Amino acid sequence: MRRTGFHRRQSGGGGSGFKGMIVKLSVAAVVLLICTLSLFFSSTGTSSNLQSNYRSEIRLEELWSNAGSGGWRPSSAPRTHWAPPPTESNGYLRVRCNGGLNQQRSAISNAVLAARIMNATLVLPELDANSFWHDDSGFHGIYDVEHFIKTLRYDVKIVESIPENQKNGKKKKIKPFQLRPPRDAPVSWYTTDALKKMKEHGAIYLTPFSHRLAEEIDNPEYQRLRCRVNYHALRFKPHIVKLSQSIVEKLREQGPFMSIHLRFEMDMLSFAGCFDIFTPEEQKILKKYRKENFAPKRLVYNERRAIGKCPLTPQEVGLILRALGFDNSTRIYLAAGELFGGDRFMKPFRSLFPRLENHSSVENSEELAENTRGLAGSAVDYMVCLLSDIFMPTYDGPSNFANNLLGHRLYYGFRTTIRPDRKSLAPIFIDRENGQTAGFEEAVRKVMLKTNFGEPHKRVSPESFYTNSWPECFCQISAQNPADKCPPNDILNIMNDELQKTETDTNSTIS
Numbered sequence: 001m002r003r004t005g006f007h008r009r010q011s012g013g014g015g016s017g018f019k020g021m022i023v024k025l026s027v028a029a030v031v032l033l034i035c036t037l038s039l040f041f042s043s044t045g046t047s048s049n050l051q052s053n054y055r056s057e058i059r060l061e062e063l064w065s066n067a068g069s070g071g072w073r074p075s076s077a078p079r080t081h082w083a084p085p086p087t088e089s090n091g092y093l094r095v096r097c098n099g100g101l102n103q104q105r106s107a108i109s110n111a112v113l114a115a116r117i118m119n120a121t122l123v124l125p126e127l128d129a130n131s132f133w134h135d136d137s138g139f140h141g142i143y144d145v146e147h148f149i150k151t152l153r154y155d156v157k158i159v160e161s162i163p164e165n166q167k168n169g170k171k172k173k174i175k176p177f178q179l180r181p182p183r184d185a186p187v188s189w190y191t192t193d194a195l196k197k198m199k200e201h202g203a204i205y206l207t208p209f210s211h212r213l214a215e216e217i218d219n220p221e222y223q224r225l226r227c228r229v230n231y232h233a234l235r236f237k238p239h240i241v242k243l244s245q246s247i248v249e250k251l252r253e254q255g256p257f258m259s260i261h262l263r264f265e266m267d268m269l270s271f272a273g274c275f276d277i278f279t280p281e282e283q284k285i286l287k288k289y290r291k292e293n294f295a296p297k298r299l300v301y302n303e304r305r306a307i308g309k310c311p312l313t314p315q316e317v318g319l320i321l322r323a324l325g326f327d328n329s330t331r332i333y334l335a336a337g338e339l340f341g342g343d344r345f346m347k348p349f350r351s352l353f354p355r356l357e358n359h360s361s362v363e364n365s366e367e368l369a370e371n372t373r374g375l376a377g378s379a380v381d382y383m384v385c386l387l388s389d390i391f392m393p394t395y396d397g398p399s400n401f402a403n404n405l406l407g408h409r410l411y412y413g414f415r416t417t418i419r420p421d422r423k424s425l426a427p428i429f430i431d432r433e434n435g436q437t438a439g440f441e442e443a444v445r446k447v448m449l450k451t452n453f454g455e456p457h458k459r460v461s462p463e464s465f466y467t468n469s470w471p472e473c474f475c476q477i478s479a480q481n482p483a484d485k486c487p488p489n490d491i492l493n494i495m496n497d498e499l500q501k502t503e504t505d506t507n508s509t510i511s
Contacts, residue, residue: 058445060325064256064389067414067454074411075475076227077491079220084499085157086119090195092162092203093120094176098128098210101142101378102400106466109229110213112156113222114206117190120198121157124148127375128208137375144235151233154495155225162203176203181212187222215465223465223472230404230466231411231473236379244383247362251333251384257357258326259388261402262336263311263395269340272395273299274310278341286340306430308422311395314339314349316429320420321392322352323444331355333362333388335381335401359384392418396467403467409454410468417454421447 093115097107108125115122124145127138139145149158164171177197182189190213198204206212217223235241251257269275270290275283304310312320321330332353339345350356359380378401385391385405393402396419409415424447432440459468475486488494 056449058324058449063324063416063418063453065416067416069414070456071476071478072414072456072470072474073477073486074227074231074413074473075486076224076231076473077487078224078495079475079487082154082221082495084154084495085116089121089157090119091121091198091201092123092159092174092176093118093198094123094126094162094203094205095209096126096128096205096207098208100400101375101382102404103210104128105230105234105404106400107209107212108234109226109466111206111209112152112229112233113225114190114194114213115156116225117187117222118195118198121159123162123203124158124160125209142237142240142375142379144237147235148233152229154499155228165202174202176205177201178205178207181206181209183211184214185212186214187217187219220472223469226465227411227469227473231408236383240376240379241383243359243363244380244387247333247359247380247384248387250362251331251357251388254331256389257331257333258390258392259333259335259385260317260392261385261394261399261405262314262317262334262339263393263399263402264314264339264341264345265337266340267293268311268395268399270294272310273297273304274301276301277313282341306426308424308426310422312420312422314345315352316425317392317394317420318349318352319429319432319440320418320425320444320448323441324418324448326353328352328354332357333384334358335385386412386415390416390418392420394420395422403464407464407467407469410456410470411473414454414456417452418448419451419453421451424450 093111095107095111095114097104097111099107104125104127111122111125114120124139127142145160152158162174162176165174166172177200179194179197181194194204194206236244266286266289270286271294273290275286278286301310330353332355334356335358359377382401382405386408391405391409393399393406396402396406406417406419409417425444428440428443428447456470456474457468459465459470465472471484476484477486479485
């Protein structure tokens, strides 16, 4: 099965054709494309036009190209009538987004949707950076605020702070009423409980705001709004984009490259309860971290390992790639925090794939060191992984970084991803550790043949909407089903005309 997209052969020095392509299409243009191109289209889509993605063999030259689109293209503009935000709102919505960069990113998308649902004016979301990254970058330090507000002008009104209320010639601050939303709250909670308090007090403050709006909503237009926020409005600050571009350009000087999110870190290992491969002292550290940060739960390592609940070790990642046909000339960018257990876990991986890089090794500059701490560092890793030719998450369960990237790469032209099926691979690795090495690579390939490599596919629980926004945020140009058809190219002009008409009508009423 041949797949569309640029044909990118892996090579050590990079051919003249590849370099020519880079000259014609700079990384800056690619970044701009991410933020602008697909907003001109809309989607509904049904699984009736989705072809089976299972393949009979895995070919490296295909993996270095974009995955097959099946005629689908990203599209998050409204498909049906989408009224601009009215001049008068029901009040102000403040939210505090907790967690890491990508958990916050999902929360921001949910906050915009919540404001639209309640006809509220959204106050620029607060990023709770201190508790996770120990920095105070905030929204202004990570994202382009002007672009965020402008991009969403057809959807919600956004202000940077709650203005003072003018009453009887006196200015008075509006104090938001604080609420703790239920986890995965339904739309009905926002149109009843939350809206009632907003009308009573003029403003509400929702905290914490992580996973506080249900992901599965039976309204495609609401889901498309989430995509507009996540893939168009949330643009990183220029210095973050510049650093990311520089790293990608240097990596591409020697040909295509793969990025891997190596989630072999203390927090995830503690969460998973995978302790037995570590020394007694290391186990003590992991168990202490788990006790302090997670709810008590009976965890037996052998049981967890057998059902694929443990993060892949670096060696296991290397063995999967070798089974797929990648050799030691493959250039790999590692996006990871501090790997737990020290270098003894990295040595087997490095012996298989010596050409390993991270943002510090690619561009070891003072500017990079200054601008890649905390949230900014995670943002640079995010952009490099987004633009890489292949992306491989090693633990995409509760990992917001991996899940959001999978969704973004799907939306950004079905870019190739390698998603190991840990549950199916676990018995193969266990047999290998017990000395049964015959047929190991063939067994790994059989498992991987049944996985998705970045093609459009049906979302099945527990897969997140932010991991796979098909079909809501995709459409087909030549659709057999009218519901899958892309909207006209001038959809933004139509929305702009409606917004101006609303403003004109309001001014006429006031005068």
